[in-house]
Amino acid sequence: MMIKTENKLKCSNEEPLLPKHITMNDLSQLKSSLENDGHFIFSIPEKEFARQLTLIESEYYKSVTGTECLDQIWGSKRKKEFKHETDVLDYPNVTRMINHTNQLTTWVASCILNSENLKERENTLKYFTILANECYKINNFNGVTAIVAGLSMGPVYRLHNTWRLFQEKNKELNEIYITISDLVSPKGQYSNYRKKLKELDDKKEEIMPFLGVYFTDLTFVELGNEDYIDKALNINFEKRRKVAKIINDIKHYQTKNFTFVPVKPIQDFIINLDKYENQPHYTEDELYDLSLKYEPREEEDDDDDDE
Amino acid sequence: MGDNSQPMRKYKLVFLGEQSVGKTSLITRFMYDTFDHAYQATIGIDFLSKTMYLEDRTIRLQLWDTAGQERFRSLIPSYIRDSSVAVVVYDIANRNSFSNCSKWIDDVRAERGGNVIIVLVGNKTDLAERREVSTEEGEQKAKEFNTMFIETSAKAGYNVKPLFRRIAQALPGIETQQQQQNEYPSQLIDIKMGQNKQNEGCAC
Numbered sequence: 212m213m214i215k216t217e218n219k220l221k222c223s224n225e226e227p228l229l230p231k232h233i234t235m236n237d238l239s240q241l242k243s244s245l246e247n248d249g250h251f252i253f254s255i256p257e258k259e260f261a262r263q264l265t266l267i268e269s270e271y272y273k274s275v276t277g278t279e280c281l282d283q284i285w286g287s288k289r290k291k292e293f294k295h296e297t298d299v300l301d302y303p304n305v306t307r308m309i310n311h312t313n314q315l316t317t318w319v320a321s322c323i324l325n326s327e328n329l330k331e332r333e334n335t336l337k338y339f340t341i342l343a344n345e346c347y348k349i350n351n352f353n354g355v356t357a358i359v360a361g362l363s364m365g366p367v368y369r370l371h372n373t374w375r376l377f378q379e380k381n382k383e384l385n386e387i388y389i390t391i392s393d394l395v396s397p398k399g400q401y402s403n404y405r406k407k408l409k410e411l412d413d414k415k416e417e418i419m420p421f422l423g424v425y426f427t428d429l430t431f432v433e434l435g436n437e438d439y440i441d442k443a444l445n446i447n448f449e450k451r452r453k454v455a456k457i458i459n460d461i462k463h464y465q466t467k468n469f470t471f472v473p474v475k476p477i478q479d480f481i482i483n484l485d486k487y488e489n490q491p492h493y494t495e496d497e498l499y500d501l502s503l504k505y506e507p508r509e510e511e512d513d514d515d516d517d518e
Numbered sequence: 519m520g521d522n523s524q525p526m527r528k529y530k531l532v533f534l535g536e537q538s539v540g541k542t543s544l545i546t547r548f549m550y551d552t553f554d555h556a557y558q559a560t561i562g563i564d565f566l567s568k569t570m571y572l573e574d575r576t577i578r579l580q581l582w583d584t585a586g587q588e589r590f591r592s593l594i595p596s597y598i599r600d601s602s603v604a605v606v607v608y609d610i611a612n613r614n615s616f617s618n619c620s621k622w623i624d625d626v627r628a629e630r631g632g633n634v635i636i637v638l639v640g641n642k643t644d645l646a647e648r649r650e651v652s653t654e655e656g657e658q659k660a661k662e663f664n665t666m667f668i669e670t671s672a673k674a675g676y677n678v679k680p681l682f683r684r685i686a687q688a689l690p691g692i693e694t695q696q697q698q699q700n701e702y703p704s705q706l707i708d709i710k711m712g713q714n715k716q717n718e719g720c721a722c
Contacts, residue, residue: 309589316592360593365628397582397597426586434542
């Protein structure tokens with residue numbers, strides 16, 4: 212199956228899509244609704260959520276420096292340079308990007324497990340699959356990866372009844388979701404994703420890549436290649452070239468620009484996801500407990516202990 | 519995608535553990551031991567797949583390395599999904615990396631239940647003088663969590679081949695069950711089957 216990409220927004224200054232009765236002229240109502248009602252976020256059209264998410268992630272991504280990426284990989288080597296034990300390598304922008312991604316993933320899973328009611332869980336699942344698709348449509352692969360990861364976490368993935376209901380009610384959406392999650396799957400060293408990225412870049416589209424893949428590549432090159440080619444300590448330039456190429460790729464995608472109109476209250480919500488008291492913040496253990504409580508183990512996924 | 523024509527059984531191995539414990543080094547040592555690193559082809563998409571010739575059969579190992587993405591903690595479960603083997607690595611000269619193994623093993627059990635072989639690997643035995651975790655402690659933890667155990671040095675090439683050989687030998691025992699697991703994961707059967715069909719029919 213192929214997903215239609217023709218209608219992609221190349222550049223969009225179009226009016227943001229907001230819930231009924233809310234206009235761009237009076238965003239204070241949106242702000243207070245998001246603060247007062249934990250479920251209000253789901254009345255933001257997925258397309259708009261995806262746009263605001265993309266603006267934030269793009270900003271985070273652009274702030275990442277090449278040096279930080281290298282330090283992330285060379286960390287243990289570089290520690291020898293330090294005079295004091297208290298000196299530590301700092302990678303604030305990389306950390307911001309990673310923390311945001313982890314928070315988003317955990318939040319997605321938490322939202323699904325925030326309801327005892329099957330129908331509500333199915334609704335939330337539907338919202339996030341549409342959101343993943345909206346991120347995909349505007350080439351935000353960090354967003355897609357984070358959302359798919361949230362829906363793939365054990366506690367969510369094992370919710371048979373919720374997925375079954377979702378699949379029954381949303382055949383087409385389910386097909387799309389499967390394709391998208393396959394696209395960002397780590398299999399074959401993210402080969403599907405890499406192919407897609409290249410294809411979109413050749414078409415000069417705006418793209419928000421997933422930073423993690425570059426870290427994996429940098430790690431492989433760092434550890435898979437010797438620093439020197441012989442005992443005379445001649446430098447292995449091929450290794451440096453490979454590293455430089457990856458950093459260049461990171462930088463290349465930093466030149467991409469998304470031009471959606473910012474909606475501050477939505478952005479504030481996304482940026483402060485972990486601080487919103489009206490949002491669920493479950494630990495992994497809590498997620499599992501809830502998952503087992505709502506949909507107890509069926510025979511087939513037993514740990515076949517002592518049989 | 520889709521080298522289904524191969525008669526060989528394929529198994530997915532996922533490598534887990536804290537940053538810089540030597541996951542990738544173990545893999546590169548295993549993959550490239552006989553090659554000159556300086557002339558090795560660009561590490562890329564096909565990097566992590568290797569055929570192993572056992573006495574009675576030939577199998578193909580697909581190695582999934584989480585290296586570089588350890589801090590994207592929430593993404594790790596998608597690596598663990600559908601794996602036949604989880605190799606949980608720690609650095610014998612880094613106690614913290616050893617303590618964190620319990621968490622990684624828990625993650626694997628949570629995702630895969632009993633349908634998985636777990637190997638606890640204490641790497642970097644070349645750093646003997648800086649050892650913080652004794653062999654006995656490693657064995658103890660392996661016993662506690664019911665996993666296989668081995669100490670290695672990717673740097674010195676010590677015990678790397680035995681590690682993979684032991685994994686390969688452990689695999690046939692779970693073949694029948696595992697085969698079904700791989701083709702029809704117990705959870706979310708619909709999604710997985712859909713996925714397979716789609717890949718084959720995909721025109722892109």
